[in-house]
Amino acid sequence: MWKNIAVDYYRAYSWSGIREMWKTNAGALVSIIYPLFVMLFQMTSGEKCAYLIVYLPMLYILLSVHMHPVRLCKMMYLCPMEADRRMQYIRSSYNFGVALRMTSAFIGTGILVMLYDCGVIVAAEILLNDLVLSLLLPSEKKTDDRDGVFHKEIVCMIFMIAVPMLCNLILALAIADGEPHRTLDRIIFACIVLIQAPLVFRYRKYVHSELEKAVYYEEKTAQKKTRRF
Numbered sequence: 001m002w003k004n005i006a007v008d009y010y011r012a013y014s015w016s017g018i019r020e021m022w023k024t025n026a027g028a029l030v031s032i033i034y035p036l037f038v039m040l041f042q043m044t045s046g047e048k049c050a051y052l053i054v055y056l057p058m059l060y061i062l063l064s065v066h067m068h069p070v071r072l073c074k075m076m077y078l079c080p081m082e083a084d085r086r087m088q089y090i091r092s093s094y095n096f097g098v099a100l101r102m103t104s105a106f107i108g109t110g111i112l113v114m115l116y117d118c119g120v121i122v123a124a125e126i127l128l129n130d131l132v133l134s135l136l137l138p139s140e141k142k143t144d145d146r147d148g149v150f151h152k153e154i155v156c157m158i159f160m161i162a163v164p165m166l167c168n169l170i171l172a173l174a175i176a177d178g179e180p181h182r183t184l185d186r187i188i189f190a191c192i193v194l195i196q197a198p199l200v201f202r203y204r205k206y207v208h209s210e211l212e213k214a215v216y217y218e219e220k221t222a223q224k225k226t227r228r229f
Contacts, residue, residue, distance in 0.1 A: 050176035057108035061101040105130035129164035
């Protein structure tokens with residue numbers, strides 16, 4: 001099973017997968033990427049280095065999230081397979097994606113620790129922020145959101161992107177100028193505990209419901225068609 005999951009995961013990096021991802025999420029990605037790249041022109045060389053080491057893994061994580069929607073390939077829906085096995089495959093695919101995204105985060109944080117000798121607490125805060133990003137699902141338009149649940153989750157998703165990225169970039173700039181002050185560490189830790197943790201606990205319910213819906217082909221086909229309008 002894990003071999004098939006890995007093949008499906010890397011198959012999404014084809015040109016057609018990139019084109020589909022850009023077609024459905026271009027506006028959101030540009031709104032995230034463009035302001036952050038503009039900030040590079042206002043930094044010193046040392047700040048740029050630390051900034052990119054922290055920023056590039058986050059960029060990869062967001063691209064990976066949008067390139068790997070929660071659904072099976074069409075053939076797996078047509079194959080005779082019990083719902084429990086489909087759910088197991090979908091959950092494993094989601095966890096596999098989270099693990100690979102966090103691998104890039106560990107690599108970036110390891111490079112940062114070696115180059116700038118930042119403390120363990122700072123490295124842990126950066127990784128926790130990356131973990132919040134790695135848990136996200138790609139946003140999809142829905143036509144049956146009568147109770148407004150989906151729109152609430154979109155607001156939750158926006159904060160789960162903005163807060164971790166802002167915290168990590170502030171830490172990167174502080175690391176480039178020297179070891180971050182304890183006050184900054186406490187502020188970032190408070191953001192993780194008081195803002196991000198409640199958001200993650202709320203968002204996990206949405207993730208669970210989306211994974212359950214992905215078990216059935218008709219549900220995901222209807223959602224996929226709504227994305228085109």
